[in-house]
Amino acid sequence: RGETPLDARISSFARGGKIKAIPHDNVFRRLELTDLTAPEYTFTPHGIRTKLPVIPLSLALPQQPAEHDGKESHWYLVILGCEHDDYPGALLGQACVIPPSESGVEYLYQGLMAVMPIPQRGAVWPDIFALSPATIERYREHIQVKTVYISQPERTTPLSRDVLRRPHKTFNLVLLKETRDALRAQGYTAELQGPDEDHPTTYWLTLANDDQTITVEYQYTFEGDYNYRRWLRIKATVSILRPASGLAGGTEVEPSSVQWSDWCDPDGSWNASLLMEKVAFALPARQLTMQLSFDFAAPSHYFLRVEVV
Incomplete structure (x- = not known):
């Protein structure tokens, strides 16, 4: 973990061809969250502020010991407003870390997991998960909307x-x-x-x-x-x-x-x-x-x- 979701590397999008965005009304209907407003991204002195629906990652993990970088309670799946062509009807969840902050400014970091033993199919180091309607329904009462901040990355290329x-x-x-x-x-x-x-x-x-x-x-x-x-x-x-x-x-x-x-x-x-x-x-x-x-x-x-x- 430790990287901002604002990644400037083009290679990060190389395998994103099968991912498509879905309308907010569709996401709102599936999640049934009254406090989930249309996405807003506000530029603040602390970074980009937004509200995102999340599920504690511990709920989605297999019932077996797991090691975490940081406290388990800091790990979440951010529910994204998009689908993958191979998993129609399933919302995508991004593994992330949100450490608590005494100031109330909680930063969102991209997370990464390792699957052991190594699976015969699928990724060894997954960060995106398909959340089926049944999965959403099972964890609905645990879904919460969090206000998070996304740190702007250092500028890596000259400005035009x-x-x-x-x-x-x-x-x-x-x-x-x-x-x-x-x-x-x-x-x-x-x-x-x-x-x-x-x-x-x-x-x-x-x-x-x-x-x-x-x-x-x-x-x-x-x-x-x-x-x-x-x-x-x-x-x-x-x-x-x-x-x-x-x-x-x-x-x-x-x-x-x-x-x-x-x-x-x-x-x-x-x-x-x-x-x-x-x-x-x-x-x-x-x-x-x-x-x-x-x-x-x-x-x-x-x-x-x-x-x-």
């Missing part, structure tokens, strides 16, 4: 000039799971919030550990000029709050700011990445440096780059 020339309609910041994990390895929990009604052009990134809380406030503006250029300007203000020993509250270090600007016109394009900027703080124990930048993800969307050194 056509994509980079498209205008931004708004500005969305995304904190990749890879970035969040790297910060966690340094002892920081990371949370990205905003915008809200009172601050429609502001995001807040909070990094916290036992020694301090770092807040990065990102403010953006769009501007136009007489050359038909569309300007994007971003300002990041970094502040650090250190707990005061034996006292309520804490001591705030003087905030520091950095800025970026980029533009696009009918003959030009946005930059694929914005320059890495550094903000340094002289703390009592050591010097702390924040390295901040952005990668163009898609029109109106940027990946945050954050490093603490």
Whole structure:
């Protein structure tokens, strides 16, 4: 396990010719779930948010010992809105792992199983299963609809000039799971919030550990000029709050700011990445440096780059 379902490799679709999508009304009728709405995929700072019907994988396993990567209760079959030509009438189920999260942001990971002893027919390492109407009926009371997040993968291919020339309609910041994990390895929990009604052009990134809380406030503006250029300007203000020993509250270090600007016109394009900027703080124990930048993800969307050194 461990891979995002958003796989960019073409080879992953090589054997998908016999799989076809079925209408949502058909899926709704088969599952009889009142809280199963039409599929929606919302781009959020934590990844793509959606709701999926799932069955605990332990119910579908043979009644014999099984080994899992992680706790058994984290494994599920996601019921997909599609069928395979060789199994008409059966919905397909994808093995997946959904580790619980204290923050409520539960990520979906693709799962893989090994069948032992090796079967004479079928896959040794299956990840897709046909769920017959009888199987659905047998486990109907155990089917639940879960809200999950799908992490956007790192960009592996250069963005085309056509994509980079498209205008931004708004500005969305995304904190990749890879970035969040790297910060966690340094002892920081990371949370990205905003915008809200009172601050429609502001995001807040909070990094916290036992020694301090770092807040990065990102403010953006769009501007136009007489050359038909569309300007994007971003300002990041970094502040650090250190707990005061034996006292309520804490001591705030003087905030520091950095800025970026980029533009696009009918003959030009946005930059694929914005320059890495550094903000340094002289703390009592050591010097702390924040390295901040952005990668163009898609029109109106940027990946945050954050490093603490």
